[in-house]
Amino acid sequence: MSWPWALLFAWLVTACGFTLAVTLRLPRKRRTFPLAPLPPALVVVRPVDAPTALERATLAALPGVRQLVVSPPGVHQADWGEHLPSQPGTSNRKVGHLAAALATLPPSAVVVTADADVRLTSELLSALVTPLLEGAALCTAAPRPEALAGLGAWAFGGLLNHTHLSFRASAALTAGAPAVRGEALALGPGARALLPTLGTCAAEDLELARLLHARGARVALAEVDAPAPRGRQPLRQALRRLTRWMVVLQAHRPALAWTVPALFCASLAARS
Numbered sequence: 001m002s003w004p005w006a007l008l009f010a011w012l013v014t015a016c017g018f019t020l021a022v023t024l025r026l027p028r029k030r031r032t033f034p035l036a037p038l039p040p041a042l043v044v045v046r047p048v049d050a051p052t053a054l055e056r057a058t059l060a061a062l063p064g065v066r067q068l069v070v071s072p073p074g075v076h077q078a079d080w081g082e083h084l085p086s087q088p089g090t091s092n093r094k095v096g097h098l099a100a101a102l103a104t105l106p107p108s109a110v111v112v113t114a115d116a117d118v119r120l121t122s123e124l125l126s127a128l129v130t131p132l133l134e135g136a137a138l139c140t141a142a143p144r145p146e147a148l149a150g151l152g153a154w155a156f157g158g159l160l161n162h163t164h165l166s167f168r169a170s171a172a173l174t175a176g177a178p179a180v181r182g183e184a185l186a187l188g189p190g191a192r193a194l195l196p197t198l199g200t201c202a203a204e205d206l207e208l209a210r211l212l213h214a215r216g217a218r219v220a221l222a223e224v225d226a227p228a229p230r231g232r233q234p235l236r237q238a239l240r241r242l243t244r245w246m247v248v249l250q251a252h253r254p255a256l257a258w259t260v261p262a263l264f265c266a267s268l269a270a271r272s
Contacts, residue, residue: 036130041109042065043110044081044112045070046068046114047071048070048071054229055116059079060079062125065125066081067080069084095195095196096199099196110186111186112129113187118184127222128222136218137188137189137212138217138219139186139222140209140222142166142181142221143226145229146227177213178221180208182204183228190212191208
């Protein structure tokens with residue numbers, strides 16, 4: 001057997017093994033659980049820098065939920081809720097915005113952070129808060145791209161929804177520190193204390209999970225996904241996001257990074 005065929009055969013065996021492992025470890029159906037009512041002390045913090053038109057619509061506050069948008073002066077709309085002007089000096093501007101918000105909130109606040117491109121729902125907030133009230137230090141939600149238009153958006157959405165790179169698939173097989181996505185998080189006291197110290201970290205979500213795991217704290221995965229409307233996205237933009245993701249994986253999850261090219265589109269095991 002020539003080396004190209006041997007290499008292809010090895011790739012197929014590895015990919016099939018990975019797919020089988022994901023299929024066995026991922027539950028066929030999501031666990032049903034009673035959603036905790038939203039606590040009165042809930043505060044949703046939305047860090048914003050230069051929102052797109054789609055994000056401006058997504059940032060509208062939910063009725064009855066206190067929302068604090070942290071953004072540079074002048075970047076705000078009335079329907080977004082409360083506004084905290086922020087001009088962070090940290091290299092990670094998102095962490096800088098969040099640190100400014102956390103410094104203003106009382107210790108009794110139940111804090112959920114959500115990126116500008118996340119479409120918040122009451123179900124998502126309840127799913128994030130419930131593990132926190134049960135003792136988790138941090139709760140993360142798997143992103144679910146929706147409202148896709150254009151080749152770039154479809155390619156990126158397919159990658160995150162239907163390949164081995166889906167968050168639920170990677171979370172099921174992650175050893176050591178739990179997999180975390182920073183699009184939507186519920187922060188316990190420990191996470192609130194650590195997050196502001198990560199202003200120079202490119203992947204604050206993965207580093208936060210690592211620090212909490214080292215301290216023996218529990219990191220939970222919400223049973224409800226975080227919907228993220230994408231709209232029309234050029235293929236070039238999708239490739240830039242994937243490239244940045246590869247850099248982050250190489251820095252924080254080197255054992256997982258090599259599987260991106262090796263197992264690309266080899267698994268369709270992610271199930272909702």
